[in-house]
Amino acid sequence: MKKIDQPVIVKIAKIIDESPVYKTFVFDYPLNARPGQYVMLWLPKVDAKPFSIAWQTSDQFGLAAIKIGPYTEKLFACQKGDLLGILGPYGTSYNFSGDLPAGLSADEAGEAGKKILIIGGGSGVASVTFLAQKAREENIKVDFVLAAKAKDQLIYEDWLKKLGINVYHRFQEGGAEHAWDIFKNLAEKNNYDGLYGCGPELLLKKLVDFSLAKNIFCQVSLERYMKCGIGVCGSCCMDPLGICLCEQGPVVNNHLANQLTEFGKYHRDGAGQKVYFNQ
Ligand SMILES: Cc1cc2nc3c(=O)[nH]c(=O)nc-3n(C[C@H](O)[C@H](O)[C@H](O)COP(=O)(O)OP(=O)(O)OC[C@H]3O[C@@H](n4cnc5c(N)ncnc54)[C@H](O)[C@@H]3O)c2cc1C
Ligand code: FES
Incomplete structure (x- = not known):
């Protein structure tokens, strides 16, 4: 049986206005995530929604959010010092796979x-x-x-x-x-x-x-509607392979993306209905 994670409660250390619709929420917490991973950000009494990790240091990380609907409106009303819950980091990450000059690490090269x-x-x-x-x-x-x-x-x-x-x-x-x-x-x-x-x-x-x-x-x-983040609810499954993007994504390589017939065509909303991308 899958283990349901408990959220880690973290305080908002800082909020940065990046643009009229974008804010960065900074948390003092050593998340130790890999690039491309995301967290489910739990707003008590509201919901938990997926957010990519925008940057990270050894003891802090930032999430950059766009105000777009009911959840993010509540998030934007939060203040420095408010307590939120973090589940994760979840998902796959980017890697650097091109060949390096013989015998050199990326750093040495x-x-x-x-x-x-x-x-x-x-x-x-x-x-x-x-x-x-x-x-x-x-x-x-x-x-x-x-x-x-x-x-x-x-x-x-x-x-x-x-x-x-x-x-x-x-x-x-x-x-x-x-x-x-x-x-x-x-x-x-x-x-x-x-x-x-x-x-x-x-x-x-x-x-x-x-x-x-x-x-x-x-x-x-890729982004698909994510409710649990741990491969249980099925809301993020992609046709025709049925992969759960919350676990086998969000980062996928071009060959896997090419096998997902819904990629570039449609996604599903929170009720599972297909929503076609405007071509
Ligand atoms: C892996 C991943 C990483 C993400 N990273 C970021 C990020 O770094 N910054 C950012 O601003 N947004 C990010 N999002 C999108 C973010 O989760 C939604 O913008 C947010 O949930 C909107 O909620 P709302 O109630 O404000 O808007 P709504 O009006 O409910 O929805 C607005 C849009 O957000 C999508 N959305 C709503 N709920 C979810 C959900 N549970 N899962 C996926 N999509 C949803 C809807 O399909 C719709 O297109 C990410 C989504 C995923 C899947
Ligand atoms: S979000 Fe629940 S299975 Fe992926």
């Missing part, structure tokens, strides 16, 4: 070792900012495309730049290209060891198709 290209958009940015942080800790060169509908929805740009990451977005001077076109141009011009993404699913579908066509290592983080 440094800038000459690997370089990766990341795209993050919407509520998916948080999943890949932690990946970018981890990559820089391993001296991997990172190019990062931030996808946002409006300039004031770009988050973590300065933080990424401070980590030594090249950040691209459509709001740069003279730029009006779609984020996907910026990403594709970079991927075609540079010899990246890995392509990574989290964000709108139709964008991730383009990324997976591109990486398969070019035979480049690729991982994406």
